[in-house]
Amino acid sequence: MTEPRPPRSTRLESRTFILLLIAVTIGFGWILVPFFGAVFWGVVMAILFSPVHRRLVPKLGGRRTPAALVTLALILVIVIIPTVMITGALVREAATVYARTQSGELNFPLYFAQVYDALPTWVTSLLDRAGLGNLAELQAKLTASLQQIGQFVGAQALAIGQNTLDLVVSFFVMLYLMFFLLRDGGALSRRIREAVPLNDAHKRELSQKFATVVRATVKGNVLVAIAQGALGGIAFAFLGIHAALLWAVLMAFLSLLPAVGAGLIWAPVAIYFLVTGAVAKGVILIAYGVLVIGLVDNVLRPVLVGKDTKMPDYVVLISTLGGMAIFGLNGFVIGPVIAAMFMAVWDLYIVERTAVPEEIPISRHPGEGRDPVPPNTVQDPGLRRDDSEGV
Structure with a gap:
């Protein structure tokens, strides 16, 4: 006996709902694209520090909001502030290296030439066979690469300066998201698993x-x-x-x-x-x-x-x-x-x-496939047996 097919209107409504679900999900992801980095690292930090938050909740009387605030403060002190300080020092040092390279105080092609001149003859012959024996050409490529690196560092520094407002907004979006993910992350993850x-x-x-x-x-x-x-x-x-x-x-x-x-x-x-x-x-x-x-x-x-x-x-x-x-x-x-x-x-x-499926015994008659119960056997009072049906 075949099951009745669902009405066409019901199937149309289900497909329409699935399409609507996909459309709104793509739209929501689209509006998050400008803050992708902030959202991504907010989720990563919340996952990383969620065990700390879970340990703080009982110590703060089961209050999740203060525990989330304390965890967020720990993230600021342990991760974010040191990262900002190191990044600032790195930018300054990279700019100094670039300036010294431009002035000739740091001459990387000269260092490369010194290494090349000190190589054994068999090594230089191998480099010649590989097409790497032209020292002037290698120096030119190295100089061009260093110039590209310097231009990239300068462009990134300029972009950071021009996009300071965007960085500040993304930073506070990340902190705001981390707080709510720490406080309500358990319920949110359960909701996602249910869906x-x-x-x-x-x-x-x-x-x-x-x-x-x-x-x-x-x-x-x-x-x-x-x-x-x-x-x-x-x-x-x-x-x-x-x-x-x-x-x-x-x-x-x-x-x-x-x-x-x-x-x-x-x-x-x-x-x-x-x-x-x-x-x-x-x-x-x-x-x-x-x-x-x-x-x-x-x-x-x-x-x-x-x-x-x-x-x-x-x-x-x-x-x-x-x-x-x-x-x-x-x-x-x-x-x-x-x-x-x-x-x-x-x-x-x-x-x-x-996976090996579990074998299910097939019997043609209700009583077939079971061990017979010997006569005058006392059965478990909790089990009820109807002799007329054999079940």
Whole structure:
């Protein structure tokens, strides 16, 4: 017997409602585009500090609003104020380096020529075969690259100065959003889970995976990057290298990329020391880079991230590079999150496809397929058996 088909008007109303739902969702996302960075980092910070908020609620008598305010103050003191101070110092130091490069006080092509002249003959022959033996051409390319970097830094500084009002508005939008996400985030996440048309097990798995990866990426990778950048900056300052803060930030930035890391900064500097006669400085920097900067990732990352949530390094590398190419600086979080959700969804799909369905015994008669009850057997009083029906 076939079930009656729903009336055509009912199906039309359902499809119209779905289209309306999609349209208003796209429209809401569209109006959030100008504040994408503020909304994104507000959500990330709320997810990262939600455990702190949950611990503060009982200590403040179950009042969620004061707990959210205290958590927001902690975010300001721990994250936002130091970031603003470091960014201001970095902009000033980058401008100083650019000015010294323009005046000739810092001559990177000369440093490159010194390294090239000190290379062994077999290395220079390999460079010649690879088409990299033309020193003048390499110097021209290096100079052009440095000029482009300087122009980019200057353009970014000018953009920051011109868009100060937008930055201030975005900053307060982020703080405002963080407060309400901390206070009402639990109810909002439950509401979102109820609206997602998946079974409860899948929704629970995906939501836990999302929160875990966000916390792991920010708390783990960022703290590891900060540690490596700080250690590298201390070494550069101790060895008397100019613009130690600038190089420290670059090392921290590159530390977000596994298999690449801060070695792209300290290794060329160590090579320069070795080939220019500062052998002691070169050996110290190499030993420090390998034993301290290089190993801090292996020591801190398992503690901060956890081995069970760590994705393969090649997945992290590709997703981080791709995310930053598409979303800019925000991509170092967005890329790994998308990759982790991709892997989680496919894992759930594979589990569903390979799950063995439970076998249900098929019987032609009501009493067939059951063990018969021996006569004169006392049954459980809680079980009622109707002998006339056999059930």
